[in-house]
Amino acid sequence: MTELERLQASCLFEVARCGDLKKLDILKNAILGKNGKIAEYVKELKNLNSEAKRKFGSEINSFKSKITEELNSKKQELKTKELEGKLLSEFVDVSLPPRPDHPGRIHPLTKVEEEISNILSSYGFSFADGPDIENEYFNFTAMNMPDHHPARAMHDTFYIQQLADNNGRKLLRTHTSPVQIRTMLSNKPPLRFFSIGRVYRSDYDATHTPMFSQIEGIIVEKNIGFSHLKWILSDFLRRFFEAKNLKIRFRSSFFPFTEPSAEVDINYEIQDGKIVFGIGEKWLEVCGCGVIHPNVLNYGDVDVTKYQGIAFGFGLERLTSLKYGIPDLRGYFEPDERWISTFGFPFSTK
Ligand code: PHE
Numbered sequence: 001m002t003e004l005e006r007l008q009a010s011c012l013f014e015v016a017r018c019g020d021l022k023k024l025d026i027l028k029n030a031i032l033g034k035n036g037k038i039a040e041y042v043k044e045l046k047n048l049n050s051e052a053k054r055k056f057g058s059e060i061n062s063f064k065s066k067i068t069e070e071l072n073s074k075k076q077e078l079k080t081k082e083l084e085g086k087l088l089s090e091f092v093d094v095s096l097p098p099r100p101d102h103p104g105r106i107h108p109l110t111k112v113e114e115e116i117s118n119i120l121s122s123y124g125f126s127f128a129d130g131p132d133i134e135n136e137y138f139n140f141t142a143m144n145m146p147d148h149h150p151a152r153a154m155h156d157t158f159y160i161q162q163l164a165d166n167n168g169r170k171l172l173r174t175h176t177s178p179v180q181i182r183t184m185l186s187n188k189p190p191l192r193f194f195s196i197g198r199v200y201r202s203d204y205d206a207t208h209t210p211m212f213s214q215i216e217g218i219i220v221e222k223n224i225g226f227s228h229l230k231w232i233l234s235d236f237l238r239r240f241f242e243a244k245n246l247k248i249r250f251r252s253s254f255f256p257f258t259e260p261s262a263e264v265d266i267n268y269e270i271q272d273g274k275i276v277f278g279i280g281e282k283w284l285e286v287c288g289c290g291v292i293h294p295n296v297l298n299y300g301d302v303d304v305t306k307y308q309g310i311a312f313g314f315g316l317e318r319l320t321s322l323k324y325g326i327p328d329l330r331g332y333f334e335p336d337e338r339w340i341s342t343f344g345f346p347f348s349t350k
Pocket of ligand 1: 176
């Protein structure tokens, strides 16, 4: 073994056993630096004849590249270790179980979301999702509301002016309907899906909050029409409100994305200060629905000569408030412990 080979072996050994980034830096300097071990060898080159110079020089070069390679991979290894250690030391266990003396409550929206998902899945609906930050194209244009359509103004939209591209301005979606188009574009019919999600409109009082939630159900199939819509909504509402005799009234209405369109009312009466569904002659509106407009199906790339669609939409907080007697919409979004203790559900009923 030459002296250079011995030096190389000892340097590689030092690098291999180094366990810390600072020490590695010092080691690197001691080997490759200006006054390092290799530099000493280079100084000797001038005393050699040209052939020996060439041979010795190439040995030094391969030593240099070998050691540089090892130093770099060691550096990478130590950096990864350091990051892992940091992540481990900063780890917060958010899955800690609730304290037994304070078990927490299930939010009414979570409870109702689950109830609704269960009923809709029993009709064969699956879940579809879309982004909260939408653009004008999916939120309006593809929902049969072209530029300057008066219905756009009805939605009190939060626009994000700075972010605009080919699909128009970005905005906070004003309804869950853009999920219809996104799902039609990424799947082939027949389709049967629902979405539940947050929507945003610039409005604030006891019955309006700038953020609220909608549920939307969609079917795109062959030979589907208004009669199917009537059956599904009647069955859904009777099951959801746990009222077998619930009366359902379809009132003719207008939405740009459905034709014909209807709003759905259910009957109720106040008994001992409480609302009871399925009796009495008073009516409450709970839902918007209709047969999907062919323009919307076209935007979703659906062959309108073969398929039709039906759609319905609910306000989730409204359904929840009606079923569980929650008075003010604002409480849903305020972090008030008293509210969740009053209206939340114990974990065991889940
Ligand atoms: N997107 C409508 C709204 O926000 C609700 C709706 C959905 C109506 C589906 C009909 C069909 O007002």
